Amino acid sequence: MANAGPLKPRVSAALAMTARQRLVAVLLLGTNFMLSVDFSILNIALPEVGRAVGLNVANLPWVTTAFALPAAGLSLLFGRLGDLYGRRRMFLAGLTLLAVASLLGGISTGPFTLLAARSLQGTAAAMTAPAALSLLITTFADRRQRERVLGWNGMLLSAGFTVGALLGGTLVGMLSWRWAFLINVPVAILILALAPFLIAARGSSDRVPLDVPGAASVTLGLLALVFAITDRSLLALVAGMILLTLFILIEQRTTMPLIAIGMLARPAVRWGNLAALAIFSMEAGLIFLMTLYLQDVLHLPPSTAGLIFGVPGLASVAAGIVAGRIIGRHGARSVLLAALLVQGGLTAPLTLLGNAPIWLWLLVPALFVGFLGHITAVVAATVIATSQASEADAGLLTGLVTTSQRIAVTVGIPALGAVMGLSADLLTGIRVALAANAIFTAAAVVLIGLGLRGERLPAPAAAPDDTR
Known part of the structure; x- marks a missing residue:
């Protein structure tokens, strides 16, 4: 009993952040929030964008793919560039390009200009996202602080999706799909104005081949x-x-490889990134399929579709808040497998969806619980994949995680879109693609569980409440 008093303040002190850490976290998490909003705003706008610039349903995946291809292919390169020449410099350059690309997308009148703008946005994301994540990780050296911040990051990613869905539906319904692009411009400019004062400029003076x-x-x-x-x-x-x-x-x-093969030999890095591939490919494909279902099968307006996506998105906000704490109690491996099983398990009932609005009684609850699993799985996979990150290789490991996420979106949406296209009837195609989604996710749970079995991951940390 005599030792109980001093223990609690020590745990609280370990979890406390400095004023600078709080400000840096707000800035970097805000950037990731903006990127998440950008994705979901455009997702809701896809049918409207396709009609405006002349893209049919079969070609709509290219609007997302044009973004994800450079984001996936260049994330590792820009992650390494950030390590060598300064992560703050890369962060600021990416935000500048994002603002320019978003302006170009907002004034697009044809498919070529639109897809070019999306490609530039993807390049900007490849520059910004790895730098922001590695800056977060190197700012918080304490593992419990890092897990907490990664939990906040997951929360804001899901909040960004929720806000983007609601805002996107409202903007498309009341103004124009162009605002799905233009909304990024003032936000990026604000972050550009604040970042130089909050993030210290650090980088290597070495110049090595890229x-x-x-x-x-x-x-x-x-x-x-x-x-x-x-x-x-x-x-x-x-x-x-x-x-x-x-x-x-x-x-x-x-x-000087983009991917250090030795890193991929580490089971935590390898299986953490494979988990990210499964998590993001199937969820991105699910969102694409449900967007088409709501607007092209049920013929709901964008504002209603945005509201429907926004409601279950609130559950993923809650998941982001508590995910870091759950991982701290039960361990990243157990949480990852359970959360991914929830994500896939709640996709399976959606194969029953019909062509009447009454089926929303099934869709909304399934998305609600599935999003809980999705965001929790995202945080757990990120913790596993970056659990061995050091100052020197933080950019490589975080760039690898970001690349896995981008590759997942790049391949997941067109893959499930291709499965959907095997049927001449849109609703039947959506059902078949949803079944493929659930089967793939279940197989991923088994493989990842076997791959991480016996792997030495960071032990669960006692939460502050456990010291009482």
């Missing part, structure tokens, strides 16, 4: 792979596999 061939091969390989999936082209599939194999060979031989 792996441009690796970045080019992985980006072109992913482009070919997505084209193969979308257009069912065997030639493109072969080209994509050759380019991705070439990427692996380049990484094994270059003096």
Whole structure:
């Protein structure tokens, strides 16, 4: 009993943040929030955007893919550039490009300009997201603080989706789809004005060769792979596999690889990133399918679709708040597997959806609980994949996580879109794609569970309440 008094203040002190840490966290988490809002705003606007610029339903995935391809292929390169030349510098450059690209998208009148703007936005995300995440991780050296901040990050990612869905539906319904782009411009400018005063400029003075061939091969390989999936082209599939194999060979031989093969040999890094692939590919595909279901099957207006996505999004906000604490109590592996099982398990009932609005009684609760699992799984996978991050390789590990997420979106949406396209009837195609989603997620749970079995991950940390 005599030792109980001093223990509690020590735990509280360990979890306390300095004033500078709080301000940096607000700025960086706010940036990730903006990127999340950007994705979900445009997601709600997709049918309207397609009609405005001349893209049919079959080609709508390219609006997302044009963003995700450079974001996936260039995240590792820009993560390394941030390590070498300064993460703050990369963060600011990415925000500048995002503002310019968003302005271009807002004034687009045809598919070429629109897709070019989305590609530039994806490049900006590749520059900004790894820098923001690595700055977060290196700002909080204490593991419990880091897990808490990653939990906040998950909360804001889900909050961004919720706000983006609501705001996107409102903007599209009341103003124009163009505001799904233009809303980024003033927010990016505000962050650009504040960041130099809050984030210290640090970087390496060393100048080493950059792996441009690796970045080019992985980006072109992913482009070919997505084209193969979308257009069912065997030639493109072969080209994509050759380019991705070439990427692996380049990484094994270059003096400064984008992906350190030794890092992927670590089970925590490998399975954490594979988990991110499963989590994001299936959830991004689910959101795409449900957007089409709400607007092209039930014929609901964008404002109503945004509201429907916003309601379950509130559950994922709650998940982001408590995910770090749950992981601290039960361990990242157990939480990851349970949360991913929830995400996939709540997708399966959606295969029963019909063509009448009454089916919303099934859709909304399923999305509500599924989003809880999704965000919790995101936080757990990130904790696992970055659990061995040091100051020197934080950019590589966080860039790898970001790349896994972008690759997942790049491949997940067109893959499930291609499954949907196997049926001439839109609703039937959506049902089949949802079944494929649930089966793939269940298989991922089994594989990841086996892969992480026996792996030495950070032990669960006692929560402050446990010291009483």
